[in-house]
Amino acid sequence: xxxxxxxxxxxxxxxxxxxxxxxxxxxxxxxxxxxxxxxxxxxxxxxxxxxxxxxxxxxxxxxxxxxxxxxxxxxxxxxxxxxxxxxxxxxxxxxxxxxxxxxxxxxxxxxxxxxxxxxxxxxxxxxxxxxxxxxxxxxxxxxxxxxxxxxxxxxxxxxxxxxxxxxxxxxxxxxxxxxxxxxxxxxxxxxxxxxxxxxxxxxxxxxxxxxxxxxxxxxxxxxxxxxxxxxxxxxxxxxxxxxxxxxxxxxxxxxxxxxxxxxxxxxxxxxxxxxxxxx
Amino acid sequence: xxxxxxxxxxxxxxxxxxxxxxxxxxxxxxxxxxxxxxxxxxxxxxxxxxxxxxxxxxxxxxxxxxxxxxxxxxxxxxxxxxxxxxxxxxxxxxxxxxxxxxxxxxxxxxxxxxxxxxxxxxxxxxxxxxxxxxxxxxxxxxxxxxxxxxxxxxxxxxxxxxxxxxxxxxxxxxxxxxxxxxxxxxxxxxxxxxxxxxxxxxxxxxxxxxxxxxxxxxxxxxxxxxxxxxxxxxxxxxxxxxxxxxxxxxxxxxxxxxxxxxxxxxxxxxxxxxxxxxx
Numbered sequence: 001x002x003x004x005x006x007x008x009x010x011x012x013x014x015x016x017x018x019x020x021x022x023x024x025x026x027x028x029x030x031x032x033x034x035x036x037x038x039x040x041x042x043x044x045x046x047x048x049x050x051x052x053x054x055x056x057x058x059x060x061x062x063x064x065x066x067x068x069x070x071x072x073x074x075x076x077x078x079x080x081x082x083x084x085x086x087x088x089x090x091x092x093x094x095x096x097x098x099x100x101x102x103x104x105x106x107x108x109x110x111x112x113x114x115x116x117x118x119x120x121x122x123x124x125x126x127x128x129x130x131x132x133x134x135x136x137x138x139x140x141x142x143x144x145x146x147x148x149x150x151x152x153x154x155x156x157x158x159x160x161x162x163x164x165x166x167x168x169x170x171x172x173x174x175x176x177x178x179x180x181x182x183x184x185x186x187x188x189x190x191x192x193x194x195x196x197x198x199x200x201x202x203x204x205x206x207x208x209x210x211x212x213x214x215x216x217x218x219x220x221x222x223x224x225x226x227x228x229x230x231x232x233x234x235x236x237x238x239x240x241x242x243x244x245x246x247x248x249x250x251x252x253x254x255x256x257x258x259x260x261x262x263x264x265x266x267x268x269x270x271x272x273x274x275x276x277x278x279x
Numbered sequence: 280x281x282x283x284x285x286x287x288x289x290x291x292x293x294x295x296x297x298x299x300x301x302x303x304x305x306x307x308x309x310x311x312x313x314x315x316x317x318x319x320x321x322x323x324x325x326x327x328x329x330x331x332x333x334x335x336x337x338x339x340x341x342x343x344x345x346x347x348x349x350x351x352x353x354x355x356x357x358x359x360x361x362x363x364x365x366x367x368x369x370x371x372x373x374x375x376x377x378x379x380x381x382x383x384x385x386x387x388x389x390x391x392x393x394x395x396x397x398x399x400x401x402x403x404x405x406x407x408x409x410x411x412x413x414x415x416x417x418x419x420x421x422x423x424x425x426x427x428x429x430x431x432x433x434x435x436x437x438x439x440x441x442x443x444x445x446x447x448x449x450x451x452x453x454x455x456x457x458x459x460x461x462x463x464x465x466x467x468x469x470x471x472x473x474x475x476x477x478x479x480x481x482x483x484x485x486x487x488x489x490x491x492x493x494x495x496x497x498x499x500x501x502x503x504x505x506x507x508x509x510x511x512x513x514x515x516x517x518x519x520x521x522x523x524x525x526x527x528x529x530x531x532x533x534x535x536x537x538x539x540x541x542x543x544x545x546x547x548x549x550x551x552x553x554x555x556x557x558x
Contacts, residue, residue, distance in 0.1 A: 015292070015293075016285075018290075040289045040290050222507075222550070228508055260548075260551055266545030271536070
């Protein structure tokens with residue numbers, strides 16, 4: 001009898017992945033955490049029933065979240081990651097020697113522990129001496145923070161369930177804006193434009209981000225293990241032209257498997273139906 | 280008891296779509312043809328168990344197959360479509376008034392009949408007076424053709440099964456090259472780079488295309504109902520720079536839901552792992 005991870009994409013539409021083995025199951029204070037072994041994707045981290053990352057394609061999401069903004073920020077010294085407890089975004093950030101300080105604020109310490117145990121190559125960046133890991137509520141952290149950041153990355157779960165919900169409010173974006181220095185950039189996971197459930201969230205959150213930031217758009221990547229495979233990232237700032245010019249030499253010596261300069265520029269080219277959705 | 284269309288993406292990985300109603304089932308001389316009604320995608324055309332198109336997203340595939348090459352061919356007069364019996368590519372082509380002749384060569388007349396009956400808005404272009412529909416083998420047609428074309432579009436099924444197989448050989452590409460005039464372009468459906476089954480086909484066919492055409496690359500689109508959602512199109516010519524400059528005014532008056540000039544240029548920006556796959 002086969003065991004399957006069945007993930008709803010939309011009404012009557014599922015992605016179904018055969019589970020070779022359940023490696024870990026745990027109910028944390030905030031959410032259910034599962035690690036499964038699969039043939040096609042290797043190990044998969046599942047939170048509240050949704051795929052967060054797979055060994056096969058985590059590089060796409062993490063590279064695109066980190067290197068797209070890092071390519072254009074003039075003098076990035078300090079980065080803040082909200083969520084992202086698996087460590088993948090931090091792993092990509094610390095490859096940039098110009099960053100002096102990376103704060104990771106993850107509400108659920110069990111996500112970090114799970115990643116360190118089952119996805120050591122993803123969590124590897126968390127031990128970099130420039131990284132400070134804080135197990136606390138990102139919403140409160142941002143509301144109370146006084147330091148400014150050059151880069152804020154909101155690597156959250158979906159707003160449907162769990163602790164991610166408060167990371168999709170206008171108030172949260174305004175707090176982020178307050179601690180984002182001039183020339184800085186905020187990026188976040190911005191759902192998919194395709195299936196109506198994700199698209200309505202994308203539309204709503206984009207409206208809220210727009211009210212908090214004068215410059216606001218989305219960019220996109222092919223991530224097959226997220227619903228529809230067409231995934232959006234929000235890009236917001238006070239003064240940085242979104243596709244802008246890359247800082248010369250910024251990616252020098254950083255090998256990537258998805259990201260490159262052409263892909264970065266191209267990722268901002270939105271199909272007409274996505275433009276219309278976001279207004 | 281629910282009835283599902285289960286489509287294998289890779290080992291132990293399926294896309295599963297609930298069937299509201301089976302509208303049509305038929306075994307043609309060449310393949311099985313099915314039309315199902317679904318909640319999320321509307322009507323879906325299934326050939327030999329694989330989704331060929333859905334009402335929800337057929338515009339993405341058809342616009343990207345037709346308008347990407349049409350944007351850059353200098354004086355397109357004559358187009359040839361091999362396969363494409365649903366009529367979607369032809370519908371997009373005949374929106375270009377500069378085209379004087381469109382030949383559609385589809386081996387399976389039952390695909391055309393099914394599309395006219397169940398997808399009239401897709402098949403609509405087939406009745407344009409500039410269109411000639413030929414129910415015959417595209418491989419033989421191209422081998423024997425003496426006329427030249429400005430544009431050849433190979434809109435085939437996968438090579439895994441059925442009559443599509445011969446449209447993936449070096450000999451076929453050489454025949455296409457022979458009847459492609461200077462300044463002309465060939466595009467084809469080129470599988471996905473993501474799941475290993477599709478990726479190995481993409482790699483192999485790209486090698487064969489390269490041996491037949493001096494200029495050869497791929498471009499891509501987000502098509503959620505094809506495996507992985509990351510779909511490639513082959514672009515081959517004797518002399519046309521792939522992303523090149525669009526012919527001014529070529530898209531004037533043609534409204535599209537996915538395609539635009541930025542998307543066209545961006546579609547040629549390939550992630551590093553795709554570049555490596557194709558060599």
